[in-house]
Amino acid sequence: MIDKIVTILKKNDIDAWKIILSQTEGAQGYYIQDNLEMIRNQNSIEIDLTVYKDFEEGENKFRGSMRINLFPTMTDQEIDEKIKLAIKGSLSVKNKWFPLTKNNDNDLNLKFPPVQLDKKNIFDWITTIGKDLFSHKSSDITFNATEIFISKINYTFLNSEGVNHTHTKYSGLIELVTTATGSSGEEIELFNLLEFSDYSKDWLDNKVKTQIESTLDRTKTIQLPILTDIPVIIKRTAIREFFSYFYMKSNARTIFEGMSNYEEDKTIQNGNGDPLTITILPYLERSHFNKLIDDDGVITKPINIINKGKVSHIISDIQFGTYLNKEITGKCYNIKVEPGSMKQTDYEKAPYLEAVEFSDFSMDSITGDFGSEIRLAYYYDGREKIAVTGGSITGKISTVIDSISLSENIITDDGYMGPEFIYLKGIHIAGSK
Amino acid sequence: MENVKDSQFLNLIEKELITVIKILSSSFDYISILGSDITGFKYEYSGQSSSLTESMWADRGFVARIYKFGKVLEYSFNNIQPGDAETVSKKIIQFSENALINNFHIYPVPEEEPQSFSHNENVEIDPSEIDPETVFSELKNIFKETMDSGKSVFNARVVFEWSKVSKIFLSSKKKLKQNYIWSQSYLIPMVKKDDMVKVIYAAESGLKGMELLRDLRNQIKATVKDGESLLNAQSVVPGEYEVICTPDITGLIAHEAFGHGVEMDMFVKNRALGKDYIGKQVASPLVNMRDGAIPERHAGSFHFDDEGTAAGNTLIIENGILKRGISDLHSAFSQKTKPTGNGRRQSYKNKTYTRMTNTYFEPGNDNLESMLASVKHGYLLDYTQSGMEDPKNWGLQAIAILGKEIKNGKFTGKIISPVIMTGYVPDILKNITMIGDKLELSGSGYCGKGWKEFVKVSSGGPYIKTRIRLG
Numbered sequence: 001m002i003d004k005i006v007t008i009l010k011k012n013d014i015d016a017w018k019i020i021l022s023q024t025e026g027a028q029g030y031y032i033q034d035n036l037e038m039i040r041n042q043n044s045i046e047i048d049l050t051v052y053k054d055f056e057e058g059e060n061k062f063r064g065s066m067r068i069n070l071f072p073t074m075t076d077q078e079i080d081e082k083i084k085l086a087i088k089g090s091l092s093v094k095n096k097w098f099p100l101t102k103n104n105d106n107d108l109n110l111k112f113p114p115v116q117l118d119k120k121n122i123f124d125w126i127t128t129i130g131k132d133l134f135s136h137k138s139s140d141i142t143f144n145a146t147e148i149f150i151s152k153i154n155y156t157f158l159n160s161e162g163v164n165h166t167h168t169k170y171s172g173l174i175e176l177v178t179t180a181t182g183s184s185g186e187e188i189e190l191f192n193l194l195e196f197s198d199y200s201k202d203w204l205d206n207k208v209k210t211q212i213e214s215t216l217d218r219t220k221t222i223q224l225p226i227l228t229d230i231p232v233i234i235k236r237t238a239i240r241e242f243f244s245y246f247y248m249k250s251n252a253r254t255i256f257e258g259m260s261n262y263e264e265d266k267t268i269q270n271g272n273g274d275p276l277t278i279t280i281l282p283y284l285e286r287s288h289f290n291k292l293i294d295d296d297g298v299i300t301k302p303i304n305i306i307n308k309g310k311v312s313h314i315i316s317d318i319q320f321g322t323y324l325n326k327e328i329t330g331k332c333y334n335i336k337v338e339p340g341s342m343k344q345t346d347y348e349k350a351p352y353l354e355a356v357e358f359s360d361f362s363m364d365s366i367t368g369d370f371g372s373e374i375r376l377a378y379y380y381d382g383r384e385k386i387a388v389t390g391g392s393i394t395g396k397i398s399t400v401i402d403s404i405s406l407s408e409n410i411i412t413d414d415g416y417m418g419p420e421f422i423y424l425k426g427i428h429i430a431g432s433k
Numbered sequence: 434m435e436n437v438k439d440s441q442f443l444n445l446i447e448k449e450l451i452t453v454i455k456i457l458s459s460s461f462d463y464i465s466i467l468g469s470d471i472t473g474f475k476y477e478y479s480g481q482s483s484s485l486t487e488s489m490w491a492d493r494g495f496v497a498r499i500y501k502f503g504k505v506l507e508y509s510f511n512n513i514q515p516g517d518a519e520t521v522s523k524k525i526i527q528f529s530e531n532a533l534i535n536n537f538h539i540y541p542v543p544e545e546e547p548q549s550f551s552h553n554e555n556v557e558i559d560p561s562e563i564d565p566e567t568v569f570s571e572l573k574n575i576f577k578e579t580m581d582s583g584k585s586v587f588n589a590r591v592v593f594e595w596s597k598v599s600k601i602f603l604s605s606k607k608k609l610k611q612n613y614i615w616s617q618s619y620l621i622p623m624v625k626k627d628d629m630v631k632v633i634y635a636a637e638s639g640l641k642g643m644e645l646l647r648d649l650r651n652q653i654k655a656t657v658k659d660g661e662s663l664l665n666a667q668s669v670v671p672g673e674y675e676v677i678c679t680p681d682i683t684g685l686i687a688h689e690a691f692g693h694g695v696e697m698d699m700f701v702k703n704r705a706l707g708k709d710y711i712g713k714q715v716a717s718p719l720v721n722m723r724d725g726a727i728p729e730r731h732a733g734s735f736h737f738d739d740e741g742t743a744a745g746n747t748l749i750i751e752n753g754i755l756k757r758g759i760s761d762l763h764s765a766f767s768q769k770t771k772p773t774g775n776g777r778r779q780s781y782k783n784k785t786y787t788r789m790t791n792t793y794f795e796p797g798n799d800n801l802e803s804m805l806a807s808v809k810h811g812y813l814l815d816y817t818q819s820g821m822e823d824p825k826n827w828g829l830q831a832i833a834i835l836g837k838e839i840k841n842g843k844f845t846g847k848i849i850s851p852v853i854m855t856g857y858v859p860d861i862l863k864n865i866t867m868i869g870d871k872l873e874l875s876g877s878g879y880c881g882k883g884w885k886e887f888v889k890v891s892s893g894g895p896y897i898k899t900r901i902r903l904g
Contacts, residue, residue, distance in 0.1 A: 035537065039532040042509050048487075069493075072511060073514065092565040144702050173885075189825035323481075369851050373830035375823070389828075390855060394668065429671065430671030
């Protein structure tokens with residue numbers, strides 16, 4: 001298919017092009033309780049083609065582009081017609097000129113480390129993971145509506161500048177829904193989406209045990225009371241979302257469009273909080289964010305974006321990095337945060353709210369406003385720790401950044417390595433009477 | 434008005450799919466094939482850059498659903514050429530032989546009546562016929578007018594996206610075809626004061642074409658004004674307030690608070706509290722709520738769903754009483770009800786779930802002026818940011834970008850942002866005391882089931898007045 005497309009591209013008047021092809025073999029298992037409701041297979045070939053046309057106006061040089069999808073069912077004539085449509089479209093996209101990634105022989109040997117998922121057929125993994133999961137069943141906990149997806153993806157990137165790279169990767173997903181019954185007979189549910197690029201039983205066991213514990217705790221909750229002026233501790237999946245603010249602010253496109261004022265050496269923290277040091281990594285064990293090359297074909301590498309409270313590097317893709325005259329770093333998505341100085345025992349002496357499960361923790365990466373409804377938190381009133389639910393927390397990065405404290409111990413989760421908790425002051429807590 | 438054309442590709446491959454069904458009919462108790470050919474483009478323009486890409490919804494592929502001894506399998510694929518029917522059939526058989534050895538939940542074979550139809554919707558200005566230069570020229574005009582509409586505006590993004598959806602559903606008794614175009618457009622002004630940046634948006638959507646951009650243009654001044662007001666916004670003092678929701682926020686509540694809660698596949702899995710409340714009071718007697726791909730023509734509209742069930746129009750809440758849920762084939766069977774035409778999938782690569790279409794509260798008899806006048810201290814909430822369902826425990830998370838303070842029936846000029854609405858769903862719905870007299874729908878976003886499985890929907894209603902906890 002690629003040869004056919006390249007042949008047609010060469011017959012057309014195009015200045016540059018790139019192709020990203022993903023060939024996916026997927027297995028999907030859907031359960032009601034521990035009975036399969038359905039098994040699905042996915043067998044697909046997806047092709048993204050971007051064509052580039054250069055043009056000039058006066059002394060200004062522009063590079064227009066248009067990205068299109070091609071399908072394996074397309075005839076040569078259909079492909080040719082769509083490429084011609086893309087050429088026409090690209091001439092109406094007036095962007096300052098930027099280069100494409102050049103061939104680099106180092107590309108040839110890039111591959112992910114070996115994974116467990118490669119040792120069995122993807123359909124067999126559905127059964128194996130299902131068994132591992134349901135082994136945690138007990139009289140207290142029901143697994144409901146579990147979904148398990150495993151995909152094997154052959155990924156190819158090539159462009160007109162000679163980059164030609166292929167690798168295989170795996171992608172997995174488990175929708176984990178746990179149900180428990182409270183003392184008055186009401187059923188309580190928690191659900192999480194676990195995404196991964198490799199599987200281990202120990203990893204799943206830990207995830208399941210934590211969720212079971214939280215589900216059982218949620219059966220004992222009272223409504224979040226009205227609370228003022230107490231610190232809020234954030235744990236688990238919300239932490240990565242919290243730090244995604246700094247990822248977006250350090251992004252070349254965000255800066256180019258005026259939505260971020262980050263620049264190298266800019267101080268973003270003043271105060272007595274733990275200084276932030278954040279690095280973006282191409283690879284973390286089991287992370288579904290792992291990338292060997294980015295969507296421009298740039299080989300990914302670690303990028304230290306914040307160093308001790310100062311901006312150190314900008315995440316630069318090839319287009320917007322060129323516009324800002326920055327070193328092209330490529331884009332990857334795993335976030336590593338250096339630990340801080342705080343122990344859990346440091347905050348356990350005075351009242352606090354420790355939030356662990358949210359409906360959908362949201363961070364506005366432009367304004368720095370964040371918040372969510374709470375599904376499970378622990379409120380310590382100075383005497384006892386009580387499980388609470390409902391209500392919400394809201395805050396602003398500008399309010400919390402100077403006094404933020406980070407735990408000294410670290411965790412690794414999907415796309416995140418860093419402090420186990422963040423300790424924040426100045427958070428609004430909306431409880432009920 | 435122009436008639437949306439058939440997909441030539443689906444017409445070409447139809448015979449091959451019918452042959453696959455014939456070949457496999459002797460091996461399975463039932464087989465259906467859904468074919469999709471979705472094309473469309475997304476145009477984005479901002480001051481310093483622009484882009485033109487295929488729509489994220491564009492796709493072309495097939496899914497075969499097969500039943501054997503009550504076990505259900507699906508085989509999704511996107512590579513079939515004329516003459517490939519034998520090969521594809523063999524692959525499906527091979528897949529089924531491996532998969533059917535597992536223990537399954539058992540479903541009956543769908544009972545189908547012979548049915549054959551083809552619907553081609555109309556569109557005023559077909560975007561597939563418009564030159565990209567013309568689209569960008571329109572976007573540039575909107576951009577320029579936005580930049581000129583407020584001193585604090587430092588940039589803006591204008592987006593126009595359209596999708597032409599062509600689908601074919603085939604089984605031994607059914608041959609259904611539909612072709613329609615939906616479009617959406619956004620205006621996103623960015624405003625700044627010192628280091629503070631705020632962003633707001635206006636959106637238009639529907640079974641429309643390029644004409645959407647006219648409607649978007651009419652929103653420029655009001656949107657910029659609201660965006661600039663965010664620069665002086667304060668945090669809300671957490672507490673319970675009287676609120677008036679704009680139709681946009683009403684739709685968010687209808688969708689998140691109750692729409693997800695009556696998706697009957699969640700009843701089957703015992704994941705929705707609504708199952709135990711059929712026939713019971715769940716909202717104020719003023720409240721009537723519907724979901725339906727017809728008769729409203731909006732982003733969630735179609736003529737048949739992804740299981741070949743004709744589009745429905747379901748009255749979910751009548752005078753505050755929960756009457757019924759919405760369903761796909763399997764959930765309707767499990768709950769012993771009729772399928773309502775809500776079996777939808779993100780693409781041929783995804784499973785069908787029960788999903789909303791156009792979901793809304795029906796209009797009442799109040800007007801906005803009288804609603805505002807009745808508020809002692811509260812807020813008018815506007816601009817949806819996000820929402821998340823919790824049908825099992827009837828919690829609500831909905832975030833509005835902006836709230837305008839009202840005291841003694843008048844706006845005070847104070848703005849709060851962002852605003853998180855939380856609470857127990859029946860409490861929020863029972864607190865509704867006034868309902869506006871005009872229905873408005875909005876379908877510029879998309880709906881997920883949890884954190885995945887995205888489909889186009891619309892939601893809305895009239896202005897409503899209720900009490901809700903804000904944070």
